[in-house]
Amino acid sequence: MKAPIVYRLEDPRAEQVRAEHHRAIVELQGAPLARAVIIRDVLLTEGDEVPVPHGLGRVPVFVCPSCPRNAATFGAIVEVRSTAYPAKQYVVLKADDWGDDVTVDLLVVG
Numbered sequence: 001m002k003a004p005i006v007y008r009l010e011d012p013r014a015e016q017v018r019a020e021h022h023r024a025i026v027e028l029q030g031a032p033l034a035r036a037v038i039i040r041d042v043l044l045t046e047g048d049e050v051p052v053p054h055g056l057g058r059v060p061v062f063v064c065p066s067c068p069r070n071a072a073t074f075g076a077i078v079e080v081r082s083t084a085y086p087a088k089q090y091v092v093l094k095a096d097d098w099g100d101d102v103t104v105d106l107l108v109v110g
Helices: 012-030
Strands: 036-044 049-053 062-065 076-079 090-096 102-109
Touching: 036 049, 036 090, 062 090, 090 102
Parallel strands: none
Antiparallel strands: 036 102, 049 090, 062 102, 076 090
């Protein structure tokens, strides 16, 4: 995100409004979910490590898949961190024991 422009206004009332907006923008930009992306319809093939580009430009601090769709049984989805894919560009997920490929939505917080 871009930092807000700091420009002082001559009118005291206008400057007060500008300063309040500046503080609110800085506070919102600091919120953790302001640095989040949702990636929809990620197909995870059973037993394979699947790289998913996230576009954050930094290493994610939190990754959360949605409930799997198309599952034949219960299984697990894990994030694989020991991989050749750069974490600043990709999240790598592996789905096991679902009985078939599954589709998830993915919340990635940077």
